[in-house]
Amino acid sequence: MIYFRSDYSQGAHPKVMDALAKTNMEHHDGYGLDDHCFNAAEMVKSLIGKPDASVHMMVGGTPCNVTVIAAALRPYEGVIAPRSGHAYFHETGAVEGTGHRVITVDGINGKLNPSMIDKAFDEYEDEHTVVPKMVYISQPTEIGSIYSKEEITAIKNKCDERGLYLYIDGARLGAALTSKYNNLSIQELAGLCDAFYIGGTKNGALFGEALVINNPAIDDHFRWMIKRQNGMLAKGRLIGVQFEALLEGGEESLYYELARKSNELADKLKTGLEELGVEFYSESQTNQIFPMFAAPVVEKLEEEFFFYRWAPEENGKIPVRFVVGWGTTAEDVDALLDAVKKF
C-alpha cells in the first residue's frame, strides 16, 4: 500500500529523529523552559526578522488555534473564518468549547477576502450580537490554495480598518512558502498578522508547531492559557529540539527543503494527471491535489494506494485527495501515474 493519505503518516525526518536521539539523555527543566526551546525560539525570531516576537513551542495545530483565539477574545467576541477553515470544520467545536463563536463566511477556493469580512459585519448590530474581533485564515488553505502577498495585505488592511486581529494557521506553512506560485516571504507574512504558526507536524517533525505572537495583547499570560487549554507538554524540550533541526539554516533549512520537495513531487503528479486528461476538483498550489475519477477507478486505485475520498460523487466523478509528504518518493508518484494510465 502506497500512502497519499496525508503528510503526517510517517514519523519524523531522520535528521529530526537524530536530534531527538542525540539530546535524549540530557536533563532539562520541563514545560518548554529549556535551552532547546529558547534556542529554537531565537531561530524563529531570526528567520522572521522579528526580535520582539513571542514564540511558543506548541504540541499541535488545534492547540495553537484554540489557545490563540481563547487568549485574544473577550467572552462576547467571535472569530471570522471561512466555513472550510480547520478551526471551524475539523476541530469538533473546540473553539466554541472555549465560549467563542466561529463566524463563518463562504470562501472562494478556500480563501477569504475583504468583502467577506465586511459581510460578516452585516450580522453585527449591538449588544444583542457577537462582536467580530479576529480573522482566521490558513496559509495554505485546507484545499491547497495560497494567498498572494496582495491578498493578505488587503485582508490585513481590512482587519485594521475593522479593528480585528489577523491570525494565520500555518499547519502547512512550508508548502506555501516554497510553492512556485508564492510571492509572500515568511518575513512579510509575519509582518502582516498578529499571530501565526510554523507547522512542524506536517513537514518533518514527530509533532510540534512554532507559534509566533506579534501582538502583546494576545501574548499576555499566554503560558497560563496553554496550560488551561490542555496544551502544555511536560517535556517541552522535544519541540525545541525538533525545530532546531528543522530550521537550522533559515531559508536554506531542512524545513524549506522538505516542503519544496513535497511541492515539486505534487506538481509532477498534478502535471502527469493533467496530461492523462484527469480533471480537478479545486486548483491547488501546494502539496495536496484534488483530482476526480469515476467510482470504478477510485475503487481500483484504493487497492494499491491509501488516500481520502474528499467529497461526494458529483456528475459521475468522485473528488479524491492525494497528499505528498516529505517521505513520498518519485517512485510513489510514478506508481500512481502508472496506475491511472491504465484507465
Add this chain to the structure above:
Amino acid sequence: MIYFRSDYSQGAHPKVMDALAKTNMEHHDGYGLDDHCFNAAEMVKSLIGKPDASVHMMVGGTPCNVTVIAAALRPYEGVIAPRSGHAYFHETGAVEGTGHRVITVDGINGKLNPSMIDKAFDEYEDEHTVVPKMVYISQPTEIGSIYSKEEITAIKNKCDERGLYLYIDGARLGAALTSKYNNLSIQELAGLCDAFYIGGTKNGALFGEALVINNPAIDDHFRWMIKRQNGMLAKGRLIGVQFEALLEGGEESLYYELARKSNELADKLKTGLEELGVEFYSESQTNQIFPMFAAPVVEKLEEEFFFYRWAPEENGKIPVRFVVGWGTTAEDVDALLDAVKKF
C-alpha cells in the same frame, strides 16, 4: 410618538397587572416552588393535552433557548438553526458561551426544511467534526412567517430519522396559533417536538415564558440547569401568576385573544399598505410586517412613529419593521396608514 417598535414596549395587560397586585401580599416559597407556578403548569399541561410534560416558568426567551440547549447536548454536539434564528442571531453568542456550536443553515423566508437538515450533515464526518443533535426553529420565525402542520411534521420526521431533538422557540407563539394562515394547533405542536415555550413577554406579560419539555432526557435536573445558567428568579411566583391570568380559559383565554387582536390589526395594516401599492420585504403571516419605503419616506415616518429599520437599503428602498402589540390600537394603525397615504 406612536410605537410600532416591538410587542414588548408596554408593561403587562391590565388583567395581568391586576393578578399581580391581587396576589402581591401572599407569602410563597421562592424559585418557582409555589402554588401559582404549580397551577400555571397544570393549566399549560391541560391546554396542550400532555399530562406528563414538564413545565418550567422561565424569565425570558434567551434563558429558555440557552438552558434547553445546554441541558440537552453533550459537549461535542451542536444545534442546527436558520442563520436568522434568534438563538444564533440575537443572543450575543450565549449558546456558544455554554460550549456549543450553532450550526447555521440558510433558511427560506426565515424557515428551515428537511433538506437543510440533511445539508448540515454534509459537514459531519467523524470525531473531528461537531455532531448535530438538535434542530432549533421559531414559530413564528423572526420575520413573521409560520410553519404549517405539514412543514413541522416533515421536520420532525427528519429529526427522528437523524436522531435529533426538535426544539421550538415560541417567543411569539400566540401570534402563530391565532394567525388566519395557521393550521397547527398547540396540541399538535406539542406532540411534534421535544421542547418548546409559550412566550409571555411579547403577548401581555411583564415577562416570563412557559417552557414545556416533553423529553425526559432534556428535563433531567433541569432546575439545576436553570440556576447554573443564570435564569432562576427568586420570586418565581410572579411568572406563575401571570400565566394563570393569561391562560385562564385555554383557547378562549386572554393569551389567544391578545394575539388574535394583534394579528388582525397587523393584517389591517398590511392590507392597507398593499392597497397603497407598498411593496414588502418578506411575507409575514403574523403581527410583524416588513414593508419597504424610499429613504425620505422612512425619515418622515420616523418623525411620528417609532419602528426599526430592518435591513440596509436595496434598490432604493429600505425595509422596515412594524410590530403590532397587544396595546396597539386601531387608531394607531389608521394614523400610520394616513401618514403613508401622504406620499
Add this chain to the structure above:
Amino acid sequence: MIYFRSDYSQGAHPKVMDALAKTNMEHHDGYGLDDHCFNAAEMVKSLIGKPDASVHMMVGGTPCNVTVIAAALRPYEGVIAPRSGHAYFHETGAVEGTGHRVITVDGINGKLNPSMIDKAFDEYEDEHTVVPKMVYISQPTEIGSIYSKEEITAIKNKCDERGLYLYIDGARLGAALTSKYNNLSIQELAGLCDAFYIGGTKNGALFGEALVINNPAIDDHFRWMIKRQNGMLAKGRLIGVQFEALLEGGEESLYYELARKSNELADKLKTGLEELGVEFYSESQTNQIFPMFAAPVVEKLEEEFFFYRWAPEENGKIPVRFVVGWGTTAEDVDALLDAVKKF
C-alpha cells in the same frame, strides 16, 4: 402559617407595585434603554456620590455575580471567596460555568480578612496555577454579619497590594446600611470597591438589583456580557421603575426605611429570644437570626411558622434561620416569641 422563611416570600412593597401600575401603559424601548432605567441610574450615582460610575439594572443577584466575574477575569483567573459565599455556595456552579474558579477560603463568622487573601496566594505559583484576580464578599454576609468600615478598608488595601479587584455582593445591602452596628456608609462602600450591587429583590422589589461598576476595565462592553450571560430583560424598564420608587429620597428613601424596619424587628426577636435563654448559632447584625432549639421545639414551631433548618443538629440543638422581611409585622414577631415561650 407565619413566614420567617426568607425576605423574598412576598411580592413588592405597595409603593413599588403602585409605580409599576402607574407606568404600565407607557411605551418604552426595551432592554434597559429607557428613561426609568436612566433616571434610576442617576439616582444611584447621586446616592453613592459617584457621577462617573456605571449603573446597570439587573434581574437578580446571580446574574450580577456571574456577569461581573465573567466580565472582569481573563480565562486563567479566579475569584477568592469565603466558602460560605453565595457565588460559591448557592449558585450551582454558575461561576465555574463561565470557566472561572472560585478559590475558597474558610471565613470567620462568614467574613473574609486580609490574611485569608494572603493564604489564597499560597496556592499560586506560576503558569500551572490559577491567578487570583478578584475578591468576592457579601455585605452583609450569608449569615447576617457585617463588615465594619475598618475591615473593608483593610480588605481593599490588601486587594490593592495584591492587584485584585474587590466586588461586593449587596443582595441585602439595605440591611447592612441600616444596621445599628454599621459604621460604613454607602458612599464609603462605593469608594472601596470596583463593583457592588444594591439588592432590590430582598428589600421591597418584585425583583431587580442595581449594579454599580466603578472600574472601567470591568464595564467594557458590559451590556454584551449581560446578554451573553442570559441576564438581559426585554422590559428592562420594570427594574428602573422599581428603583425609582425604592430610592426616591436617598438615605430617607423607602429602601432605607424598609431595611431599617426589618432590622429593628429582627433585633426585637433576637433580644426576646435571648431573654428566653435561647442560644444562637452565629452572631447576626442584620435581619436574619440563627437561634438553636431542641428538635421537638423545632418540630412544634414548624406547625405554625415557616422557616429553614439551617444546619444539622449539633449537641442536641438544631440551628434554624428566622428572616424578617419588609412585610413581617410586630405581631408576627410577638407570635413567634409567644410560641417559644411555651417551652
Add this chain to the structure above:
Amino acid sequence: MIYFRSDYSQGAHPKVMDALAKTNMEHHDGYGLDDHCFNAAEMVKSLIGKPDASVHMMVGGTPCNVTVIAAALRPYEGVIAPRSGHAYFHETGAVEGTGHRVITVDGINGKLNPSMIDKAFDEYEDEHTVVPKMVYISQPTEIGSIYSKEEITAIKNKCDERGLYLYIDGARLGAALTSKYNNLSIQELAGLCDAFYIGGTKNGALFGEALVINNPAIDDHFRWMIKRQNGMLAKGRLIGVQFEALLEGGEESLYYELARKSNELADKLKTGLEELGVEFYSESQTNQIFPMFAAPVVEKLEEEFFFYRWAPEENGKIPVRFVVGWGTTAEDVDALLDAVKKF
C-alpha cells in the same frame, strides 16, 4: 548539575527511543487509529485483565484528567478532589475551564478518605448547589504517598453508595505499583474505578499516558471529547509505539522495571538521609521524597543539585523535593548523600 528536579527531565528510556526510531518510516493512519495504538491498547487490556475496557492513547496527564471529567459530568456536576490534587492544584483551572467545579476537601498526607466524601456532600442541598458526581484521586499522590487496597476499596464503596464515579490519576502509577509498601495490583485497581491512566511521561516515555475507561457512560464519543478538549495528536502512533515498548512483558516489563528501580534508589536516598538525622516533611512511599533542611544547607545543595523548594520555610527548615527518575543513577544518590553529610 545533578537533577533531582523531576522524573521527566530526560527524554525517553533508550529502548523506547529505539522503538520510535525503528518504526519511524512506517506509514500509518493518523489520530491513534493505527496498529501500534491498537496493539498497545490490547496489551493494556491484557495487563489489567479487562478485555472490555476502552483504552485511549493520550498526550499527557492534564488532557486525561480534563477530558475524563468533561466527558463524565453534566454541566451542574462537580468532582471531589483533595485540595492538593493535580487536577485542582496544578492545572491552571483547566477543569473549571470546561465548566465544572472541583469540590476540594482537605486530604490527610495527600490522601482522601470516605468521610471526606461525606463531608463534601454537606455542601450539597438542592438545585442551588453543585451536584458531586465524581471522586478524583491520584495513585500515588502528589506527595508520594499511596493508597492501600483497603483504602481504595473503602473509597470505591463510598462512591457506589453516593452514586459517584471514581477516577484515578496514575501519572506515576508505576511508582505505586512497585512500591514495597503497595498491596494493590493493577488488576485490582482497574476493578475498583471507572477510569484511570497508566502514566508514561514520568516513567520512561517521551510523553503519553494510556487511559483506561471501564464505564461506558464515560466512554461515549470519547474520541470526540479528546479532539474537542485539544488533546488529539496527529501522529497518535507515537504513543502506541512507546507503550508497546514499555509494557512488553506485562508485570515483567520495562515499565515495572524502571519504576521499581526509581523506588529503590529513592528508598536508598531516604534511608541514607534518615541515618544522617534529616527530618521529613511528609511520609513518602514512592520515588519522591520531601526532606527538610536549614536554609543555608538548601542554598549550598543548590549549587550542585537541581531540585524544588516545596513549601515555605517553617520552624527554620525548608521542605524540598527530591525526585528519582528512571535515569537517576546510584552515583547521583551517593553524591547527594555525600553532600548532605558535609553539614
